Amino acid sequence: MANVDGEFLRGAGSVAVLKLLERGEMYGYEIVEALERRTDGVLAMGQSTLYPMLYNLESKGFVAARWDETGARPRKYYRLTADGRKKLSSDAKIWHRLTVAMESLGLTSVQGVLA
Amino acid sequence: MANVDGEFLRGAGSVAVLKLLERGEMYGYEIVEALERRTDGVLAMGQSTLYPMLYNLESKGFVAARWDETGARPRKYYRLTADGRKKLSSDAKIWHRLTVAMESLGLTSVQGVLA
DNA sequence: AGGCATACTATGTGCGGCATAGTGTCAGCG
DNA sequence: CGCTGACACTATGCCGCACATAGTATGCCT
Numbered sequence: 001m002a003n004v005d006g007e008f009l010r011g012a013g014s015v016a017v018l019k020l021l022e023r024g025e026m027y028g029y030e031i032v033e034a035l036e037r038r039t040d041g042v043l044a045m046g047q048s049t050l051y052p053m054l055y056n057l058e059s060k061g062f063v064a065a066r067w068d069e070t071g072a073r074p075r076k077y078y079r080l081t082a083d084g085r086k087k088l089s090s091d092a093k094i095w096h097r098l099t100v101a102m103e104s105l106g107l108t109s110v111q112g113v114l115a
Numbered sequence: 116m117a118n119v120d121g122e123f124l125r126g127a128g129s130v131a132v133l134k135l136l137e138r139g140e141m142y143g144y145e146i147v148e149a150l151e152r153r154t155d156g157v158l159a160m161g162q163s164t165l166y167p168m169l170y171n172l173e174s175k176g177f178v179a180a181r182w183d184e185t186g187a188r189p190r191k192y193y194r195l196t197a198d199g200r201k202k203l204s205s206d207a208k209i210w211h212r213l214t215v216a217m218e219s220l221g222l223t224s225v226q227g228v229l230a
Numbered sequence: 231a232g233g234c235a236t237a238c239t240a241t242g243t244g245c246g247g248c249a250t251a252g253t254g255t256c257a258g259c260g
Numbered sequence: 261c262g263c264t265g266a267c268a269c270t271a272t273g274c275c276g277c278a279c280a281t282a283g284t285a286t287g288c289c290t
Contacts, residue, residue, distance in 0.1 A: 012213065013278080019220050029237050039216035048279055051238070056277085072287060073237055096223050098127065099214055101154035105134050108211050128247080144268050163248055166269070171246080188255060188268060 018088040025079035062087045131158050133203040140194035177202045
């Protein structure tokens with residue numbers, strides 16, 4: 001991970017990916033770039049993080065893949081499965097609860113971090 | 116982990132502990148209970164998670180320990196070191212950036228999670 | 231023609247979270 | 261007055277994720 005640097009997104013990474021796929025299918029390289037762009041580099045994970053994650057999500061049935069050979073380069077498009085949607089919904093709740101818990105400890109102080 | 120169940124707090128756990136220790140020294144068992152109570156069970160980590168974490172933080176110089184034998188039971192009090200404060204400050208920023216990034220993906224939607 | 235961006239695959243390592251297990255003490259209850 | 265359970269810490273080991281590294285191959289730009 002680039003900016004978040006470390007252990008902070010053990011689960012955060014995969015939720016982010018599932019969330020991206022909620023809108024429609026994407027291929028690996030595209031996901032890496034979208035995460036980088038849309039989170040201002042914070043969730044910029046490398047390919048070496050994303051691809052194994054995708055394989056993992058696929059093996060668990062949360063995403064499904066489809067090869068597209070029509071374009072210039074072969075691309076493997078991933079989409080959310082029904083189980084993936086459930087997983088996303090469940091994980092989003094967990095994420096929310098976690099942020100609430102952290103806030104109750106005084107973390108994520110909205111100001112004071114603006115250095 | 117109890118409620119947050121899974122991989123969501125790779126770093127979150129230790130930040131939470133550091134944050135607790137910011138107020139003053141605490142012993143292990145007390146930390147477990149404080150986390151459980153103050154986060155409504157969300158960050159309820161067991162002893163098997165906390166103690167190794169404390170050893171880890173101690174080995175890195177972020178916390179320091181002191182034995183107190185005066186009470187009924189011997190207690191090992193942990194306190195934040197100067198480095199620990201720096202670490203906490205740094206991690207809090209990272210945590211904040213992470214939540215911002217997740218929000219920008221549409222996660223932590225304040226409503227819609229109230230199911 | 232060569233280098234860079236694109237796009238995916240493969241392999242291996244380190245470490246954090248956690249389960250399990252074990253030690254000992256103190257307090258309350260019958 | 262012995263038992264049970266809450267208190268408090270230590271020790272060991274597994275598993276899976278994040279990540280580094282490396283390798284393959286194609287298309288585009290200059």
